[in-house]
Structures are given as C-alpha cells and as structure tokens.
Amino acid sequence: MSDILLYGHPESGHACKVALALRLAGLPHRTEWVDIWADPASRPAAFRAASPFVEVPCLMIDGVAHVQSGAILLEIASRFKALGGEAPEGLRRGRELLMWEANRIGMCLPQLKEARRVQGAGFPPGAVAWLMMRYSADAARFAVLLGQGPFFHGAAPGIGDCAIWGYTQWLEAAGVEPTEAMAGWLARMRALPQMAAPEAMFPRT
Ligand SMILES: N[C@@H](CCC(=O)N[C@@H](CS)C(=O)NCC(=O)O)C(=O)O
Secondary structure, rough: OOEEEEEEEOOHHHHHHHHHHHHHHHOOOOOOHHHHHHHHHOHHHHHHHHOOOOOOOEEEEEEEEEEEEHHHHHHHHHOOOOOOOHHHHHHHHHHHHHHHHHHHHHHHHHHHHHHHHOOOOOOOOOOOHHHHHHHHHHHHHHHHOOOOOOEEOOOOOOHHHHHHHHHHHHHHHHOOOOOOOHOOOOOHHOOOOOOOHHHOOOOOO
16 A cells, blocks of 8 residues: 655645545545645755645655646546546546636636635735636536536545535635536535545644
C-alpha cells in the first residue's frame, strides 16, 4: 500500500478537490495543514522543498511530490484505477472535464470568491463584471456537460466531479446562484457518504 500525504488548507478549493478524490477512492492518507495566508517562507521546510510554487495542494506518494490539482487527480485515477481511471473512456472523460474546469468554472469562481473576501481591493474596474459574465456562460453549459448524470462520470462520481466540486461548493461565498442542474448535482455531491466539510478534510495540525 502506498504512503500518501496531502498538504492542504480548508480554504483551498484546489486542495479540497484532491482530498475528496482520496476519500472517494478509499485511499488511506494523512493530511498536513499549510497556512496559505502566511508568508510562504514560514511554511514547513519539507513542504517548501516539495512544492515548487509553495502552493497547495501537494500530494506526496511514497515520498514523491505531485503538484497541480488536475495533474494530481489524473495521477490518482490512473495509478489507483479509480474515479474514472478503471477504463480508457473514464480517463478520457476525466481529462475533458478537468480541462473545462481549469479553463472555465474553476477560473472565475475562485476569483469571484476572493473578490468578495477582499471587497474588491486590487481588482481592476470591470474585472468582477467580466468574471460574472464568464460564470453565467459556464453555468449555462453545466447541464450540457453533466448530461444524464447523476454525476459527471455517470452513475458514480469521478475525478471530473472532484475537480468541479472544488469551487462550486462555495457559490454563495462567490456571490453567484446555481442553475437547477447545478443545485441538483451539488445536493447529490453533498449527500455522498465520503463527503466532508473542508475543515474536516484539513484539520489544523
Ligand atoms: N493551479 C494550482 C493552483 C494552486 C493554488 O492556487 N493554491 C493556492 C491555494 S488555492 C495556494 O497555495 N496559495 C498560497 C500561495 O500562493 O502562497 C492547482 O490547480 O493546484
């Protein structure tokens, strides 16, 4: 069995994506809380050595560092044959969903959430309106991408569901509304027995 350690923080949707994937795949792991609001130089030395941008998530598998949430999800799926990685079609689906998430809904939502946290400070005029416009387009496409569901990967959630969950879990904090399709999927995700609050995924250590 692999030794798995996940560095993360409850306010990082990117880290939550990976924590959820490990839980759904049933992979035993440890987590280490990293203060994403502190000076990067003050973060644990082992973490700084493993994560080139000193960012979470960083997943250590048998001592080898993996960074970038989408790449980590693909590593989990293909290495452990889980969450879509059981078959080539599932992996293809996962790749497509991950690219969409990273370019679209996973781009505007973290920025909208951050804009509210800092009350717009540092965001140039028009930036929030532009992000809202992007979110509207992404929300409108959500149902098309979800298809028959109930999950993005079909009957059971896969890495694409984990990626999309990362920031859609915080729509209210981002100041946006879910579409009907999103609300239904979010409720199904929340009902998963392996689901947990971000603070439970990353207890302060
Ligand atoms: N593209 C990266 C984004 C990672 C990222 O932005 N991490 C943030 C938290 S959400 C972080 O560690 N910020 C702390 C810092 O930049 O000092 C991924 O997908 O993993």
